[in-house]
């Protein structure tokens with residue numbers, strides 16, 4: 001988007017916004033929309049949204065969304081070495097701001113909803129990492 005150099009716009013991995021360089025396609029496409037509108041003289045502003053990334057590392061599912069280990073956040077962790085499950089959530093003032101899943105990543109949509117909406121999970125912090133099935137059953 002608009003850079004400090006007159007007439008030069010930047011998107012994707014060559015654009016640093018608020019000190020952050022995004023390494024994913026989705027934010028680059030969102031930046032492209034803002035750049036196009038700005039070039040046409042519109043009032044568009046880029047507002048980063050929580051993004052999710054899913055990878056397979058050595059055959060193991062790895063998924064993350066939102067802010068990972070951000071400052072002034074607390075974290076809750078579920079780790080079961082027997083089943084190869086690792087789930088971690090970062091909370092700020094009781095609200096979900098970031099998540100990592102390793103192993104079983106089937107619940108990624110549930111955690112993405114929590115992070116995208118910055119849901120208040122303070123009242124269910126003892127159960128939230130068990131995922132969607134447990135929330136529905138509880």
Ligand SMILES: Cc1cc2nc3c(=O)[nH]c(=O)nc-3n(C[C@H](O)[C@H](O)[C@H](O)COP(=O)(O)OP(=O)(O)OC[C@H]3O[C@@H](n4cnc5c(N)ncnc54)[C@H](O)[C@@H]3O)c2cc1C
Pocket residue numbers: 011012013014022023024025026028054
């Ligand atoms: C192995 C790997 C897997 C990934 N998997 C995912 C994924 O699953 N999901 C996801 O969202 N993102 C993924 N990414 C990240 C994603 O590919 C990048 O965030 C995205 O491609 C960045 O887009 P970009 O247009 O900023 O840069 P690029 O896609 O790198 O495009 C830059 C272009 O500029 C060209 N270029 C460079 N220098 C010059 C020059 N001097 N003159 C002219 N042209 C030049 C390059 O050849 C290139 O075509 C992955 C990246 C890697 C490396």
